Amino acid sequence: MASSKYGHQNSITKHPENREKRRVNRKMKRLRAEMGEISKQQESIRQGQKEMRERFVEIESECDQLKKETQLISHASDNVQLRLNIIFKILKAREEKDFRKAADLTSSLRLVFKTPSRIQGFICFAKNIPPF
Template sequence: MGSTKYHQKSFRTMHSHENPENSTRIINKLQAEMAEISKQHEEIKQGQKEMRERFEEMDSECEQLKKETEDISHASDNVQLRLNIMLDILKARQEDGFAKVSYPTGSLRGSMK
């Protein structure tokens, strides 16, 4: 605690001989530096806001792509199912099993609804 009092006293003693013009100049310089730091701080905050908005936008796009991929996958599964049924119909026709063709044909019609 004694060192703090000594420091304050020596600071006052050291700077007591300065003229008011010099003090004003130092204050103005410090204010200018503080204004510059404040400006940089605002720019950083703005950059962070823009990055947050961009990440939110990317997240939204990712969710949309995921949904579209699921839709495409589902459609692909349906197409594959129909192709399998058509193959079954062709095989039944080749075997002269027209009676066997009615079930897969009904299934194909049902899958197209």
């Protein structure tokens, strides 16, 4: 056995299992710290994924809303085009002095203006205003 200068055995040679135990404890402490850091990173990744999913759902909803609005605008445009066609036919009938046809077309135009379209009703409902 190794003795020290004062007649005591060196603690390293006396208790080699303590040295091994300290080494294992240091390694465990380091691994726990690394695991804690990895857990924080994983939580951060999960949070980021959750935010991305929420944002995706939000964008999808906005896309659906824009599609609906685009359809409404398209239908409203069709309705305006119909009215313009009737107006031009009225003007042409008057130009040709076909007053009977002009009167019939004028009645049709009044009916078109009087009957709110589905689109007009939806827009008015959405904006909480009375239909035209």
